[in-house]
Amino acid sequence: MSRVIARPTQLDLDSPGRRDYWVALEHDSIWGDHLIPLTVWVGPEVRSGEGLVAFGSNHGNEYEGPCALKGLLHEINLEDVRGRIILVPVLNPSAFRAGTRESKPDDGVNLNRAFVDGAGVIPSLSGITHRIAAFVRNYIWPRVHVVLDLHSGGDVARFSPCASFHPVEDPELSATIEQTARWFGVPSVMIYQNATPGLLPSEAERLGKITVGTELGWGRSVNPEGVRYGRQGVLAAAIHQGQLKGQIEPIGYHLAGTQRKLEMVDRDCFTVAPFDGHYEPLLECGTAVSKGQVVGLLHDFDHIDMPPWPAVAGVDGVVLAQAWVAPVPRGQHIVVVGKLIS
Numbered sequence: 001m002s003r004v005i006a007r008p009t010q011l012d013l014d015s016p017g018r019r020d021y022w023v024a025l026e027h028d029s030i031w032g033d034h035l036i037p038l039t040v041w042v043g044p045e046v047r048s049g050e051g052l053v054a055f056g057s058n059h060g061n062e063y064e065g066p067c068a069l070k071g072l073l074h075e076i077n078l079e080d081v082r083g084r085i086i087l088v089p090v091l092n093p094s095a096f097r098a099g100t101r102e103s104k105p106d107d108g109v110n111l112n113r114a115f116v117d118g119a120g121v122i123p124s125l126s127g128i129t130h131r132i133a134a135f136v137r138n139y140i141w142p143r144v145h146v147v148l149d150l151h152s153g154g155d156v157a158r159f160s161p162c163a164s165f166h167p168v169e170d171p172e173l174s175a176t177i178e179q180t181a182r183w184f185g186v187p188s189v190m191i192y193q194n195a196t197p198g199l200l201p202s203e204a205e206r207l208g209k210i211t212v213g214t215e216l217g218w219g220r221s222v223n224p225e226g227v228r229y230g231r232q233g234v235l236a237a238a239i240h241q242g243q244l245k246g247q248i249e250p251i252g253y254h255l256a257g258t259q260r261k262l263e264m265v266d267r268d269c270f271t272v273a274p275f276d277g278h279y280e281p282l283l284e285c286g287t288a289v290s291k292g293q294v295v296g297l298l299h300d301f302d303h304i305d306m307p308p309w310p311a312v313a314g315v316d317g318v319v320l321a322q323a324w325v326a327p328v329p330r331g332q333h334i335v336v337v338g339k340l341i342s
């Protein structure tokens with residue numbers, strides 16, 4: 001396999017065949033480029049405006065997605081591809097190489113907040129991270145109708161693995177999105193608030209694409225179960241949305257019929273740290289809780305004799321996430337409880 005370094009304008013994402021690229025976007029500081037690995041397979045039934053894209057490393061310290069997609073580069077055979085499949089195991093090489101959530105060595109921007117008006121176009125929004133967003137907008141969005149954005153908790157939160165999406169108005173699209181999420185096999189599918197500006201998945205949803213995000217692990221490690229869920233979700237979506245031949249069987253909680261559907265829209269789902277402290281979880285993520293139940297304790301070691309502050313569940317539901325790194329700043333959501341819908 002030879003991987004070609006190419007400017008975005010030199011990419012061929014449309015002719016039949018498989019092509020492996022390093023997409024070169026100009027470096028902010030040195031004479032050089034940031035190189036984004038991108039592999040495209042185009043089959044005989046490809047349709048204009050349709051295809052599947054899966055991204056890893058939107059954030060640079062989340063590793064299940066990159067591992068799952070890197071593995072699939074060797075698993076997907078061109079002769080099985082019907083439409084168009086684009087895999088980008090590392091969407092943000094600056095953040096990934098630094099092992100940080102944001103593009104720390106360069107512009108310091110969080111790629112999953114960079115999908116804003118003028119990204120990569122107006123001079124104040126032209127650092128590498130906004131230019132990656134612009135690349136996705138200009139070259140990927142016009143060619144896909146399925147968007148999978150594989151995240152994990154990084155340093156922020158430990159998770160019960162989930163596949164997530166925002167509420168969308170079109171009922172048919174909404175049902176397809178939920179099914180696509182369920183096929184990851186994860187313990188929970190999660191509907192979350194859509195108030196955060198600049199998210200990659202929010203833009204894909206606004207464009208009417210079948211869009212699913214995930215949280216497949218945490219702690220800057222690789223959760224083997226998370227990699228398995230990631231691989232499964234991408235293959236299932238590719239097959240069910242007509243881009244790949246073959247059959248696939250459900251796995252995990254999807255197979256067992258024990259998947260939970262959670263909603264995380266209400267502010268009450270989030271328990272906010274009232275002071276800088278150290279967080280001690282008392283329960284595992286994935287535990288069912290009732291409103292007011294103590295999930296963890298926030299300690300103030302400057303007031304060592306003071307009892308800890310009890311972090312309680314704000315709603316009845318399931319503990320979806322908790323702070324991972326023990327020292328937490330005031331204002332962090334240290335407990336997140338999803339409301340059980342079904």
Ligand SMILES: [Zn+2]
Nearest residue numbers: 059062151152
């Ligand atoms: Zn992330």
